[in-house]
Amino acid sequence: MSEPNLPFSILNEDGSCPERYRALLNDADLLAIHDMILFSRHFDRRMMMLQRQGRLGFYMTSTGEESTMIGATFCLKPDDPIFLSYREIGCLLWRKVDLRLIMNQLIGNSRDLCKGRQMPIHFCFREWGFPSVSSPVGTQLPHACGYAYAARELATGQVCLAFLGEGTASEGDFHTALNFAGVFRVPCIYLIRNNGYAISTPEAAQTAAKSLAARAAGYGMPGLQVDGNDLLALVNAMRWAVARARDGEGPTLIEAMTYRMGAHSTADDPSAYRSEEETARWAKVDNLARLEHHVRWRGLYDEARKQEALARHEETVRALIADSECWPPPPLDSLFEDVFEHANAHLLEQREEYLRFLAWKARRRAGEMAEAARG
Amino acid sequence: MAEVETLNMIQALNSALDLFMEREERAYVLGEDVGFFGGVFRVTEGLQKKYGARRVFDTPLAEAGIVGMALGMGLAGLVPVAEIQFADFVYPAFDQIVSELAKYRYRSGAQYTPRVVLRMPCGGGIRGGHYHSQSPEALFIHTPGLRVLMPSGPFEAKGLLLGALAGPDPVIFLEPKKLYRAIKAEVPKGWYTLPLDKAAVLRHGQDATLVAYGAMAPAALEAARLAEEEGYDIEVIDLLCLMPFDLKTLVHSVEKTGRLVVVHEAPRTCGFGAELVAAVQEKAFARLEAPPRRVTGFDTPFPYTLEDHYLPGPERILHALIETLEY
Numbered sequence A: 001m002s003e004p005n006l007p008f009s010i011l012n013e014d015g016s017c018p019e020r021y022r023a024l025l026n027d028a029d030l031l032a033i034h035d036m037i038l039f040s041r042h043f044d045r046r047m048m049m050l051q052r053q054g055r056l057g058f059y060m061t062s063t064g065e066e067s068t069m070i071g072a073t074f075c076l077k078p079d080d081p082i083f084l085s086y087r088e089i090g091c092l093l094w095r096k097v098d099l100r101l102i103m104n105q106l107i108g109n110s111r112d113l114c115k116g117r118q119m120p121i122h123f124c125f126r127e128w129g130f131p132s133v134s135s136p137v138g139t140q141l142p143h144a145c146g147y148a149y150a151a152r153e154l155a156t157g158q159v160c161l162a163f164l165g166e167g168t169a170s171e172g173d174f175h176t177a178l179n180f181a182g183v184f185r186v187p188c189i190y191l192i193r194n195n196g197y198a199i200s201t202p203e204a205a206q207t208a209a210k211s212l213a214a215r216a217a218g219y220g221m222p223g224l225q226v227d228g229n230d231l232l233a234l235v236n237a238m239r240w241a242v243a244r245a246r247d248g249e250g251p252t253l254i255e256a257m258t259y260r261m262g263a264h265s266t267a268d269d270p271s272a273y274r275s276e277e278e279t280a281r282w283a284k285v286d287n288l289a290r291l292e293h294h295v296r297w298r299g300l301y302d303e304a305r306k307q308e309a310l311a312r313h314e315e316t317v318r319a320l321i322a323d324s325e326c327w328p329p330p331p332l333d334s335l336f337e338d339v340f341e342h343a344n345a346h347l348l349e350q351r352e353e354y355l356r357f358l359a360w361k362a363r364r365r366a367g368e369m370a371e372a373a374r375g
Numbered sequence B: 001m002a003e004v005e006t007l008n009m010i011q012a013l014n015s016a017l018d019l020f021m022e023r024e025e026r027a028y029v030l031g032e033d034v035g036f037f038g039g040v041f042r043v044t045e046g047l048q049k050k051y052g053a054r055r056v057f058d059t060p061l062a063e064a065g066i067v068g069m070a071l072g073m074g075l076a077g078l079v080p081v082a083e084i085q086f087a088d089f090v091y092p093a094f095d096q097i098v099s100e101l102a103k104y105r106y107r108s109g110a111q112y113t114p115r116v117v118l119r120m121p122c123g124g125g126i127r128g129g130h131y132h133s134q135s136p137e138a139l140f141i142h143t144p145g146l147r148v149l150m151p152s153g154p155f156e157a158k159g160l161l162l163g164a165l166a167g168p169d170p171v172i173f174l175e176p177k178k179l180y181r182a183i184k185a186e187v188p189k190g191w192y193t194l195p196l197d198k199a200a201v202l203r204h205g206q207d208a209t210l211v212a213y214g215a216m217a218p219a220a221l222e223a224a225r226l227a228e229e230e231g232y233d234i235e236v237i238d239l240l241c242l243m244p245f246d247l248k249t250l251v252h253s254v255e256k257t258g259r260l261v262v263v264h265e266a267p268r269t270c271g272f273g274a275e276l277v278a279a280v281q282e283k284a285f286a287r288l289e290a291p292p293r294r295v296t297g298f299d300t301p302f303p304y305t306l307e308d309h310y311l312p313g314p315e316r317i318l319h320a321l322i323e324t325l326e327y
C-alpha cells in the first residue's frame, strides 16, 4: 500500500532522459504518441476557430494536458473502461474512435451516436470503452468504482480509469468514490489532471493541502504525484498503478501536475483572472514542447517531419469538418426516444400534441404565402 | 421621480447585491468563481473589490459545501447570498436545501431563522444541452419552507432580489439566463422592492388568461400579440413569485376570461403548471369554458440540437390558445 519511490519528472530540460528510463517507451510508440498529441492540439485549434465562426456551439480544449490523457490511455488495454470528465479528447484519439463520430457528436447531427442530445464534448462511445461524459463534475467517480467492482465480479480482468480536474476533487462525489474504492479494493485508477484552475478559481482556493495525492492515505490507497507535462513520468506512474490494479491490489490515486493553457471553454476569457506572464511561463514547459525535445534528442524527429505531420493533420480535420456539416439535425422523433425502452403514454401524447402543432404551423405558413401571392 | 438607469438583468442583479451589501454589513456573497472573477455570468462583478475578499469569496467547487456553509453562516446571524453556478448543478446541495435550509425554522421552533438567498441561473435557450438548461422550480416549490422567485426582466430582477434579501425567509432565486443580456429596461437607481407574493398583469384581455414566468413571460406576451392579429384579446400574467404564488390574481382573471393556458419550460408531468391549473380549477371551476391547457417542455431530458422543438415559443403558445379559444 505504501507509495513506491517513482520520480516526479524524468525528462530533462534539454530533452534527454536517464538511460534507465529510455526503455519505458520504444521509439515507435513514442513517435505515435507525439504525433497524436500534435493532432489533438491541431484539432483543438481548428475547433476553436469553428466555434468562433459560429459553426460549432461550444468546445473545450485539452491543450497543455495531452500527455496526461494520451499517456494514461496508452498504458491501458483497449477494453479497459475510461470514465472521462470532459477535457480528455486525447483518450478517444488514442483509441482510434472514428473521427467522424467525434465530429458528429460535436456538431450534434443525425449521425451522432447520441442523437444530438448532449452538448459538444459530452462524448459516449461504448464500443471504445467510454461511458458517457456528464456536465455535473465528479459524478463519474463513483461509477468507475462500481464498474471496477463489477469487472472483478465478472472476471473480465478490466481495470478502470477515471479522470477529474483538481477542482472536482472538492466535490463530495470525490470523497465518496475514493472511500468506496479503498474499502472495496477495486481495480480502479483515479487520475487528477491538476491543471491549476477550475474556471477562474486557482488550485490554492480549492485546498489548503500541499498535494491532492496526499489524500490517498486517508482512503487507504497509494497516491502518486507526477509531472503531467512529462510523458515518461506519467507513463511510469500509470504502469505501476495499472499493474497493481490488475494484480488485485486495489486502487491508486495519481495527481498529474499540468496547466490548462487555453480558456476553460469557449464561453470563458482567462485574461480576466490570470496573467500573461504566468501563461508564458507554463508555455515554456508545455508537454508537447518537452516531448518534441525528447524525440529530437532520440534522433527521431526533425522540422521536415513536423511540417509533414501538420499538413497531414490539417487535411484530416478539414475533411472531417466538411463531412460532419453535410448531415441534417437528428429527426424530431429522436427527441421522444430512449427516455425509456418504450415511450410511455405521457410522452406519446406530448409527441402527438406537438405534431398537431407542427401541422397547424405548416398550414398557417402555407396560408400566409397564399395570401402574399394573392396580395 | 426616482432616478433611473437602463440596465440588463445582470446589471440589475449586480445593483441589487451592491445596494444590499452597502446597507447590510452582515451580507456575504459566496460561490464558485463569484469573487475575483465576478461570476461566470458576471453578476457579482466588482463586489469583491468593493467589499473585500472576506465578504465576497470564492468557495471550493462543492455545492453541498456552499449551501451548507451559507446555512451555517445564517444560523450565526450573517445574511449569506450564495450563487449556484447553474441550477443544473444544484443537486449535490439538494440534501442541504431540502433537509436543512427549508426546515430549519420549523424544526427549531423558530429558535433559528436563517436568512439565506440562493441565486441560480436556470432555463434553456442558450444551447446548453441537458445540464445548462433545466428549470427545477417545481422541486423547490414542492419543498415546504422555501420561497421561490423567478424574474422576467431587469426591473423585476432587482426589485425581487432586494425583496428577497431584505426578507426573513430562505429564498431560491431563479434567474432565467436566456434573458440575462437579452432585455434592457429602465430600473430605479436606488433601493426598491417588489412584493414576494404578487403577480404582474402584463396585458389586460377578455378572451383567455395566459400565465407564464421567467423567459416564458416575453414569449407569452408575443403570443398574445399574435393572437390579437387573429382577433383575440388575451390577458397575460407574469407570476414572478412561484412560492407563494398569487392565486387571487389568477382566479380573478380566469373568472373574467373563462379560459386558462399555462406555460413553462420544465417537463409537463408534475410541473408547476399542474399546481396552477388545479388551484385555479378549485376556485373557478364553474366559470371555465374550456379545459385549462399546459404548454411545456416534454417529459424528456433537455435536448441539445432539437432545443427549439423542446422549448415553448410564441407560435406553440398561440396554437394552444387558439385550440382553447375554439374549444
Ligand SMILES: Cc1ncc(C[n+]2csc(CCOP(=O)(O)OP(=O)(O)O)c2C)c(N)n1
Binding pocket: A087, A135, A136, A137, A164, A165, A166, A167, A168, A169, A193, A195, A197, A198, A199, A260, A264, B032, B061, B063, B085, B089, B092
Ligand atoms: C456540480 C458542478 N458544479 C459546477 C459546474 C460548473 N463547472 C464546470 S467545469 C468547472 C470547473 C472544473 O474544474 P476542474 O475540476 O479543475 O477541471 P478543469 O476544467 O480544470 O479541467 C465548473 C465549476 C459543474 N459542471 N458541475
